Amino acid sequence: MGNPISHSRSPQIHQLFAQQCGERIDYSAILVDLGGFAQAVGNFHASGGRGLNVTVPFKEEAFALADTLTPRARLAGAVNTLLLHDNHAIEGDNSDGVGLVTDLQQNQQQTLAGKRILILGAGGAVRGVLGPILEQQPLHITLANRTPSRAEALAEQFQPHGSINGGGYEALNRVAPFEIIINGTSASLAGELPPLPDSLLTGQSFCYDMMYSAEPTPFMRWAAERGVQSSDGLGMLVEQAAESFWRWRQKRPQTKAVIEQIHSM
Structure with a gap:
């Protein structure tokens, strides 16, 4: 429904x-x-x-x-x-969170334990997957959102479950690279991309768009143009x-x- x-x-x-x-x-x-x-x-x-x-x-x-x-x-x-x-x-x-974790770990061969993870967005789609991701014991999760207070509030709710903080996109210019970046915004549906600096990536980073599409999403294209592996959310x-x-x-x-x-x- x-x-x-x-x-x-x-x-x-x-x-x-x-x-x-x-x-x-x-x-x-x-x-x-x-x-x-x-x-x-x-x-x-x-x-x-x-x-x-x-x-x-x-x-x-x-x-x-x-x-x-x-x-x-x-x-x-x-x-x-x-x-x-x-x-x-x-x-x-x-089942959203376990679906994401299973796709990342079994189909994409991306272990989450001990990893620095960036998640874009702070809406219901992101809240729905945070618990199962934190169960895998990543080193740290950063939430980034257009409205920083939403990311901060969501991170605060989940701090009892693991290491997590939240803020705005502008703060991403001042952080170390991430091993996994997950796009949990709906920007891909509108053909848009959140403002992301190239400094977020290393050659070994992996990008995952929770949206799925017949064609690569703008987020996946951003990753590919920088030589980084990516996947959409069909899995x-x-x-x-x-x-x-x-x-x-x-x-x-x-x-x-x-x-x-x-x-x-």
Whole structure:
């Protein structure tokens, strides 16, 4: 469920998972009117629906709607996976962070432990992944945002979980390079790029855009022009979907072939 939703690759991903795991599912994209999310979930549950993925702009509403929350969903302050139980109870989970971490570490071969990581943005997408990233014990995370106070406030919330600070983009001119840079802003959707100095990179840095696109995003092009490896977020999308599928069906799909198939569509 989302708005907009027509661009979603999730129906194809889950159909491939179902075929691979020998499961029968009916998974479709549902456009929900703004202000109509709770009613849409209720109608879906009443009609026999057992699970939902939730995308923008309803993740915070899903968080509020859930009767129970997993620890990672509570930390994220948002829900992207709903489990609809027989007793009418709704369980909320968040698979975004584990999807990102799995894609980085398994598919991109980028270990996070002991690394200096820069994350661009301080909105819901970033908050949703910070907990699982910090669980991997990076050396330090820096959050950078157009509005410095938002990055500072978000970093303060997560300081009990690891070494993290936040600030504005202008401060990036005065910091040491990072081993991993993650773009958690929506700038790529608008064809834009946050203001980034070249001094953030070394030849061994890795850049990751949480957005996905048929063409390299502006952030990925920025990295490539400076001789640095990069990836978009399609692998994260598939990995978070696999985590949701496992929560619903207790079967964990193999994701590598699915990522390749979705890339080729």
